[in-house]
Structure formats: structure tokens, C-alpha cells
Amino acid sequence: MHPDVRSFFEGYVAAYNRSLGDAVDATAIRSHFAEHFLGAGPNEVSLGNNDGSFTETLEQGYAFYRSIGTRRMRLRDVAVTPIDDAHVMVRVFYGADYARPESGEPLTIDFDVTYILQLREAGPVIIAFIAGDEMALYEKYGLKPAGQPSGSPDPARAT
Template sequence: MTNEKIKAFFDRYAHFFEQSLDGKIDTNEISSLYAQEFIAASPLGVMAGKNDIQFEQTLAQGYEQYRKIGTKGMTVRGVSVSPIDKLHCVAHVAWTATYSTADNPNIAIDFEVHYLMQELDGKPQIFGWIAGDEQKMLKEYGII
């Protein structure tokens, strides 16, 4: 997987995220970015999930929650790739999230997420991710 292919993948991911913040969520498109099964790790622990109707419902609820707390945008600042083999890599994605609160209409927060990627039939997909403590960060910035 090339850096360019992974960068294009996450640009597409960010586009779907932005659409979802505008209330135009397409759970089929977003879920197509994920493998049939996946893992996630954060300071809260490790979880495994399936890319099914429940996942799509969870995505829709998550985007609704992002809108409720004042999320205005999510952009990719940069992507670097650590290859594992011909079909797998870790994509280190630097994001900037923007929020609006009653006290501050323009809060920008930079963070990184590390995605486990697999390419099958020429199509990259996320099969896992490792993220920091989002809730703690949102509290520190006064978002929640």
C-alpha cells in the first residue's frame, strides 16, 4: 500500500465524516471503509466488533453525539505509513477536530489515531485502530 493510496483513503474518510456532521450520514459508505471484523484499543481497553447493522447504528449515534457537542469539522493534517508487508500497514493519521461552544466558537484540537490497514482486491480497509482518551481530551478543552 502506497502512502498516496492511504492518504486518499483518509481524505475520503474525512469527507464522509464532514458529511455526517452536516446530517448527511451514509452509513453504507462509512462502513465500507472497515473490514468485516475489527479491533480497537484506547485507555478504556480493547474491544472487538463486527461490521454489521449494529455497527452502522453505532456510527449514526456517534455522529449525532459529535453534532450535539458542537463538532464542526474533522480534517486530516497528515498521514504517514509504516508498512508491515504487501497487504498490511499501520497508518498514523494526524487529525484536527474543530468545535464550537457557547464560550468559544472556534476550538481546534490536534490528535492522532493509528489505524491497522489491510488491502484486499486493491481496496484498503481499516481492521483496527489505536486511539487516545477522547473523553478526557474533550473535558480538558471544555467541550463536554
């Protein structure tokens, strides 16, 4: 395993958790992404730019996560597959803790996301990620707000 990969995602999870508070740590989250990146879900493929519009998307995404009771994200494990000297594929296993919005009842959901990282001299950056149907998962556990479409609430979904 490239020695920086686990710590890279530990930093990402820490920024995610800070962003569930009063203010999104957009600077820290954006530092994990390349200038341009690809996000894919079951029904869409999005191209993202690591610019001001990404910050706005992060603000909207974390407002949504807070609204469904997201309390914290945990990094359970990482599985790294080398592609070449400059790229790795990383399957990241997460656990997310929620408090159901209506009852406050705790809930934990485990899931994974696959990332393609480019290994730069300054450190790795996300150039692509592939995620499952986040909204279907929330619906399964009774967290999905009525009328919310399937897919991901934002192209920077780190969950």
C-alpha cells in the same frame, strides 16, 4: 507509501464531515472498515462487526459529536509504516474544528489515531485502530458533557 493510503483517509474524512450534517453517511464510513475490526482506547478493547449494529453505533456517535459542537474534521498528515505486503500501520494526524455549545466560540483540537490497514485488491480497509482518551481530551477543552465516562463514545471512532 502505498499510493492509496492518503486518498483512502481523505475519503474517510469527507464521509466523516458529511455525517456531521443531518444524516450519517453510514454506507461510506462502513466501506472503510473490514467485516470485523478491533478498536482500542486507553481503557478498553472492542471488537466491531461491520453490520447493522455498526450503523446504529455510528448514528449514536455522530449525534454525540454534533452535540459537543463538532463542525469539521481535517486530515493534516499521514505516516505509513509497512508491515508486510498485505498490511500497513498508518498514524493519521487530524485537526477537528468545534464551536463551543454554550458560546459558539471556535476551537481547534489536533490529535492522531493509529490504524492497521489490510491492503486488499479492491482497496485498503481498516482492521484495527488505536486511539487516545477522547473524553479526557474533550474534558480538557471544556467540551465533555457532565457524567460522560472516559474513553470513546463509539467503537468506530475516527477522530
